[in-house]
Amino acid sequence: MNYIPHTDSEKEQMLDAIGVKSVGELFEHILPELRPKSFDLPAGRSEFEVIEYLKSLGRKNSSHLTDFIGGGFYDHYIPSAVDALAGRSEFYTAYTPYQPECSQGWLQAIYEYQTVICELTGLDVSNASLYDGGTALYEAAMMAVRLTGRKKIIVDSGVNLIYRTMLYTYTSNLCVEFVETPVVHGQSCREDIYKHLDDKTAAVIVQNPNFFGAVDDFSDIVRQSHKSGALVIASVYPVSLGMLKTPAEMGVDIATGEGQSMGIPLSFGGPYLGFIAVKKEHMRQLPGRIAGATVDKDGKRGFVLTLQAREQHIRRERATSNICSNEALCALRALIYSSLLGKEGFRQLASMNYQKAEFAKKVLSKIKGVEVKRSSPTFNEFTVCLPINADEAVCRMIDKGFACGFPLGRFYKGLDNYLLVAVTEKRSREEIMRFANSLESVLCA
Amino acid sequence: MRLIFEKSSPGRRGVSLPELDVPFSAVLDEKYCRKEPACLPEVSELDAVRHFSNLSRMNFSVDTNFYPLGSCTMKYNPKFTEAAAAMDEFSSLHPLLPQLLGGGMLAQGALEVLYNTEHLLCEITGMDAFSTQPLAGAHGELTGVMLVSAYHKDKGRKRKYVIVPDSSHGTNPASASIAGYDVVVVPTGKDGFMDMERYKQVLSEDVAAVMLTCPDTLGFFNPGIKEITDLAHKAGALMYYDGANLNAVLGKCRPADMGFDIMHINLHKTFATPHGGGGPGSGPVGVRGELADFLPISRVVRRDDGTFALDYSRRKTIGYIAPFYGNFGVILKAYAYMLALGKDGLIQVSENAVLSANYCLARLKEHYLPAYAKERCMHECVLSASAQLGKGVHALDIAKYLIDKGFHPPTIYFPLIVKEAMMVEPTETESKEMLDTFIEAMIEASKLAGADPDALHSAPVSMPVKRLDETAAARQPDLRWQAKSK
Structure with a gap:
């Protein structure tokens, strides 16, 4: 499929109006030595085939993970x-x-x-x-x-x-x-x-x-x-x-x-x-x-x-x-x-993010060996110190179905055990509880 | 139409949030909190739907109107690519997932899209490596100029200048300048091509790069392009290819074969992703040979076992130019388009884009002066309304008249070197009937310029507003709505 509407007879008419015999003549000034040394591309496919192929690629992504990862980019609900x-x-x-x-x-x-x-x-x-x-x-x-x-x-x-x-x-x-x-x-x-x-x-x-x-x-x-x-x-x-x-x-x-x-x-x-x-x-x-x-x-x-x-x-x-x-x-x-949420909705959204993160902090701080950093107030994302390397914890949590946060050691020296956890309005109490339980179990493992 | 803020009614809501299912347990210290809520619109969902649906109808768009806006390649954007980018498996994917341990493994499908796209772009252009990271064409240019700089620095050379022709896109000199270079402008000669004598004079060991569009913004393909690139290389300068006009030459010639070292592609132009009312675009940058060492990180690589990974360990890289891997959603659409068209489809694109532009030129050259009196063009033609100027009619008036006829006007007053320029890029997706009605309207405008210039001066008359006072807008900027009580 190429989305080109010209029929052969229309092309003829257009070439006539231009005063050339073929489309090739319109490219004559691209001299032979400038012609492509190679143009080895696959043959075209139908829309159906392309979509099916892309679906198969999509299935290779772990898009099913529940996001507790933020780092400046957040999983918010989109109306x-x-x-x-x-x-x-x-x-x-x-x-x-x-x-x-x-x-x-x-x-x-x-x-x-x-x-x-x-x-x-x-x-x-x-x-x-x-x-x-x-x-x-x-x-x-x-x-x-x-x-x-x-x-x-x-x-x-x-x-x-x-x-x-x-x-x-x-x-x-x-x-x-x-x-x-x-x-x-x-x-x-x-x-x-x-x-x-x-x-x-x-x-x-x-x-x-x-x-x-x-x-x-x-x-x-x-x-x-x-x-x-x-x-x-x-x-x-x-x-x-x-x-x-x-x-x-x-x-x-x-x-x-x-x-x-x-x-x-x-x-x-x-x-x-x-x-x-x-x-x-x-x-x-x-x-x-x-x-x-x-x-x-x-x-x-x-x-x-x-x-x-x-x-x-x-x-x-x-x-x-x-x-x-x-x-x-x-x-x-x-x-x-912003228009759909409006003045009150936007305020409520922010408050909800804040409350959910505070709740998550409370729940996570009850896990043995997990320390929620409380030296300064936070909004919807916070830092926890784990008893093990955060990379390792993250890896184990993937098996439990969670993208559980960003391991801070990736960006900051000396913070290998620190995890940055984000909680948006999309995370339900049940998910937060399951997240905490899973974290507890992987830390015990 | 009233602003959404002017339709606001206190207490109205457009969307409801779920009940808070955790205890309301904490209160943030007041000193960290805003005093008053942001004054956002208070509307129902229907209010918003009607407002934005009606706003959408106050635009010309490719889906509703012929849009021959030169240099912007406003071709039809197939719908299935929208469906591809909207797939949850891609659209919900967090960009930091590859950072998690074993990470690339969580986003194999997305990395494969990037890897394959880069390789298709390499074959299409002859370049050796591509990075999909630049977020728009101009962003690709800036990245390209930073590559130029890193390359010379690595060679221990200090070079000060970047050469651009006076017909170039404004982004070329702007990109060179903000990357720290002084810009040298070479005029266009009488033949419509860069003045070679002047070019040779300004080429020196102080020149870091030459930035060119080929075909150029006049719609001409310079048969002497190889001489230009050879001369630059002799002087130790790199050749930068502005890929804005790639739609003209798919399968006909490749930037690398012509001697270009670095280029960007506007995926949203040649590879048919929607222009979104101004963006997002996507401007992957491609390079030859050792320049690949300098490309921004991360780089998508294929491991021996066939899986994909992100490589950050590139000693000579210029660093991060985008937060992640580029405008992924746009790249995915362009990839889908390339797969659907395939080799023959892409060649057809350029052949028909060039055929359509030449047809417009052939039928309009009696009525408007073609730039540099040339008989042929590539994918776009530049016409001048200078003959109409004698009757007090400007390119602007013709543009506004075309709006009343239901056409988005061509690009006007660009290239800057053509008086009263009108740059027509019909693209390959418009039918002959559409081109004919457009051509008739252009001819009519030219006739009216002689018979009734005021009819052109008063256009448009069929739009929600008549001609707008742009001078007043700039003199007393009113750039936001203000609540009356404030």
């Missing part, structure tokens, strides 16, 4: 209406709304999405989306470098290691200096951050909740950083913002994060949703698309892509970013998800 609405092909087969009059649906949706991100973070301006939480953090760091004219960035090591590593990759040729500060008793070490803060510091990067699940109030770090003229960037987990202090309430300048938790399937790592929100004074340094309200020539409200002088298609090598395609469809999912 059916999200799939139904984002699955409307009038949305998903459109592209970037360059022509606003025939793209009002998308532009209004982006404007509404931007409002959701502003409401959740408390900040003034959001863009239309970035690729993921990691690239969003990188874009925020580069914004801070441009805004301050400084090149030193302090990164709390409670920031997801994946994101920190991405930051270092992207800036490896840019003379940006990173200083990592430690996490002490689960939280950002103020003393260390302040020690490194100086008049060369562009930004301090923190995460809430941090990778260990600990929640924090960075207001003090913000005050201190601003005294040095540095900005504060916080990477945040949107579902937690149904409950936790907002970046704006802490005085944070730029908030970023991974929006996967808002109605986007885990899908083995993507497509996801990077979001970024800033104080108004920084909006002209934002990367990517931004939708804005305006009026048509009759004075009627409508929406357009705006502040485009920042972007690559206009500014080329002087653009704020090279981003072109973004994650619009994922942003739409986040918007629909």
Whole structure:
């Protein structure tokens, strides 16, 4: 199947109009020496055969495991209406709304999405989306470098290691200096951050909740950083913002994060949703698309892509970013998800995640040899210390049907016995109990 | 249409959560909590369904309208690939599963999809290795330029410049620049190709790479491409292939055979995954030879026993450019598409895409000036409305008129080097009847430019809004809804 509608006679007519005898003539200027040395591909298959084959591959995945694993990516329930609405092909087969009059649906949706991100973070301006939480953090760091004219960035090591590593990759040729500060008793070490803060510091990067699940109030770090003229960037987990202090309430300048938790399937790592929100004074340094309200020539409200002088298609090598395609469809999912949950539902969702995790903490702490770390409050993810290597425990738990958490030794030296456990609203009391019982039995084994 | 926030009614809910089945036992210290809940819409499920269903109808899309948006390859996206990506066995898979001990074993099917996709892309392009990690075309470019940099650094060379032609996509110079290079722009010569004299002048031992699209953004295939790549290699520079226009040349030529060292592919263009109103895309990056050592980690590898694993132990890697393995859902759709089309199907794609574009060019060249007066093009043709300009009609006016006729307009004002540019990419999936009605509308617009320019100036008149004031939007940015009480 190739989805090409041209019949032989239509092709003849088209070739006639062009004035050539064959399609081959249209490729004549690709000289023989440039022709493919090989093009050894399998023959095409029917849709049915391809689907059956992919199903057989799907069966090789352990998608049946009950997820107690998070690490920045969470198994939340997705209401059916999200799939139904984002699955409307009038949305998903459109592209970037360059022509606003025939793209009002998308532009209004982006404007509404931007409002959701502003409401959740408390900040003034959001863009239309970035690729993921990691690239969003990188874009925020580069914004801070441009805004301050400084090149030193302090990164709390409670920031997801994946994101920190991405930051270092992207800036490896840019003379940006990173200083990592430690996490002490689960939280950002103020003393260390302040020690490194100086008049060369562009930004301090923190995460809430941090990778260990600990929640924090960075207001003090913000005050201190601003005294040095540095900005504060916080990477945040949107579902937690149904409950936790907002970046704006802490005085944070730029908030970023991974929006996967808002109605986007885990899908083995993507497509996801990077979001970024800033104080108004920084909006002209934002990367990517931004939708804005305006009026048509009759004075009627409508929406357009705006502040485009920042972007690559206009500014080329002087653009704020090279981003072109973004994650619009994922942003739409986040918007629909937030609209369905609404003001009260979102608050309740966050509370439910928190309560379930607290319950799990209680249950797990009763297991002999298991220590639930309690040095700082957490949201829906927390750290437990096991009597055995966490990798080993995880392996045994797979046989019991659980992806029981993330073994922290994979990212942090000296934490080989530590497990990071996430509990979302999807985990029932029964699953939590079974999880605890299974863990107890594998630890005894 | 009113915003979803303006339809909000306090106390209304769109979805209910299960009862809390554990004791409400803990209270988080107030200092960590937000003072007020986020002001999200309060609507019923029907409110939301109607709102977003109606919003969806206020868009042109491939499924509803011909969408010849040049450079974006807005071809038909087969439905079965959506079904494939929605399979629970893939969509519910946590990306950290491979991190669990013996881990790759929990995601063998997904890793096989990635591995096979990379190998198909290698054969299609002639490259030796691919990474599916880049999350969009521009992200692939940035990754590619970082590979360039790592390669030269490894060789102990310090090179400062990246060369791009003035016809390039804006992402090329932007990617080079944010990766730390200075950009040198080579003008297009009178023949519509990169000015070779100027190119030779700027090529030096300070040049790290040359970034090209081939066929280029004018829709032309440069028969002298090999000379360009040879010259770059002689100067020790790498050749970067912007795969945005790959839809023109499947099975006709391959970037590696033409002398390119690094490339990206926009899977969402050539391999037919939906563009999602702006994304997600997917921009796998491919390389030749020793450049594979620098590819981002992790790499998907096949063990001797036929199982798949993730390899992180690559000494020369540039590191992490994405959190995981790329936009997996998009990659899966592209993989399904490649399997369905197979070798012959993919060759047919390019032949028919080029046939359709040349048909449009042949029938429109009497009415609009073809860029650089060329008679032939590849998968897209660039026309100029400069003849209509004399009558006060701009490419923009023609675009807006086409909207009233039910067509998404071509890309306008790009490439920047063509005055009043209109870039038409019909793709292979549109029928001759559709092309004919579009061509008729274009011809009509050209006639109206002479007879009744105001009819064009006032377009569109059939959309939910008339022409919008973009200047006012930028001057006084209104970028979010605000509750009235605030």
